[in-house]
Amino acid sequence: MPASAPARPSRLRRARSTKGTLSLLVCVAIVAVVTLLSTGSSAGTYASLSDTSASDLPAVSAGSITAASTFGIVPTVSYTSSVTEKVGNLMVSNNGTVGATYTTTLTRTGSAPLASAVRVVLWKSTAVAGCTTPVSPITGTWASLPVLTGTLSAGASQFYCIKTTLTSATGLTANSSVTATFTTVLAQSSWTSSASSAVTQTFVSSADTTKPTAPTALAATAKSATSVVLTWKAATDAIGVKEYLVYRGTTLVSTVASPTLTYTDNGTAPSTAYSYTVRAKDAAGNTSDASNVASVTTPQALRCASTGDPAGYYVNYTWNNTVKGDASVSKYLLYVNGSSTAAASVGNWETAIGVAPDPVHATAPSGSTVPVVLKQKLTNGQEVIIATGSVRLAVDQWGSKRIFCA
Structure with missing residues (x-):
């Protein structure tokens, strides 16, 4: 028994050494995962390591932040002496899986005088509320605009209205332009993700005196x-x-x-x-x-008479036959509600057509008023409108279909 006692401390040391090596391997593996997930993407990905007393292995969690920036209505405009205002909107979003803070900054290129001459007003809103009335607006110019800040939870967006106004054309050069770029950066711990949206505005001329072309x-x-x-x-x-x-x-x-x-x-x-x-x-x-x-x-107006016993049994249309005897007219066609089903036809010398209710009721609901068109059908097959009118459909107390002049 005394000879075996010294071996126990050695086994304890090896056990501690094994656990330490395992923990180190876990840490190395986590670093490798973070490096791989954070490379080659605008999204920011992070991992966290926490020790626990109940397990030999630490706890690991991971998530992502992904910035997006889009114009709903792009405030592109060509300013003139009479066109001095434009309203648009910008949406900044976090398409990641964890919340993050955001900052949106403005940079611009192009005409410095135009950038200073355009007043820019931004305010938070929603797509439903729209951009009619500014609420707690942020004001500046394309040359200088305060930074927009806030917090976006996972999958959340912030809608901004943008109203720009040309305050003065003095000193501006015709056809000068300015491009403004909004860059949104999401941040979570040391991880970031960014996205940008740009808009170009142009000053055309201080006086537009050129007329449009003729239609x-x-x-x-x-x-x-x-x-x-x-x-x-x-x-x-x-x-x-x-x-x-x-x-x-x-x-x-x-x-x-x-x-x-x-x-x-x-x-x-x-x-x-x-x-x-x-x-x-x-x-x-x-x-x-x-x-x-x-x-x-314009065609002539058809003359209509509701006839029959009782009234409404049929209607009779008459017109002035100004081309009577013209050999180019083969016949007259009366279309009711645009339907050939309800069309009536007479010869090229006649000036009256009667219409019964049944075919018309078959193409339109009772109680409606529908158009009536009289056409000449020429010998070459062409149909020419020469008169128009309308007819009213009804059903009497016994359920019989009736037709009346409208």
Whole structure:
């Protein structure tokens, strides 16, 4: 027994040495994991090591922070003497798995005078609330803007409204520009992640005196006795077309906001000739030359009589046959609600068509008022509108279908 006693301290020392080696290997492995996860990505990844008394191995946890920066509405603008304001929005996000603090700083390149002349107002909002009224705004210029700061939990975003205003054109050079870059940096411990968004604003001229080009390919189509549809091709302008001025003869009948390229004139009279022109207008008030003239004659109004016993058994339409005996007309077709199912037909010399309720009710619900169009069908197969009207559908107290003049 006395000879075996000295061996015990040696075994204890080897046991402690084994545990120390295992702990060192764990630490080396953790360092290797952190190095691999943090290389080649804008995301920041971290790991933490904590000792525990209940286990031979330390506890390990890991996570990531990933910055994102995007414009919802990019505040790009070309400033002129009349275009001096632009509103946009910026979203900064943490797409990682752990929370982090953020700082968003502004850097700019380009025209220093323009950068100083543009006032920049930012405020926190939401996509739902929008950017109508500033709340606790941060104010500066493209030359100098305070740093934005805050905290973003994992997967969270912060919405910023951006309103820019050209405060003065004095000393600015035409066609000068400034590019502003917002850089957001997320930080968690010593790990960081960054993302950037840039916007360019331009000063075009202190005085825009160039008129837009004239709209082209204006066309007018009579859709009914009281309705004409106009279409045209867009004008061009160095700054941009703001609106189109629609003239019936020499009378301005409507102003259509760009980029819309169509207008319906519902103020026409039956059997009347009209001519139209369109002009383009830019934001500085410059107006283009007139487009080509588009001429059209509205069809006549169909005369309608509800007949039958009881009333509503059918309707009878009559019109002025101004081309009676013209060999180019093969027949007349009356379309109800645009449907050939409810179409009635008569010869090229007749001036009246009766319509029963059943085929019309088959194409439209009871209680509705639907359009009626009379067309000449020419011998070459072309159909030409010559008169329009409307008809009202109903069901009587016994459930019978009825048709009446509208």
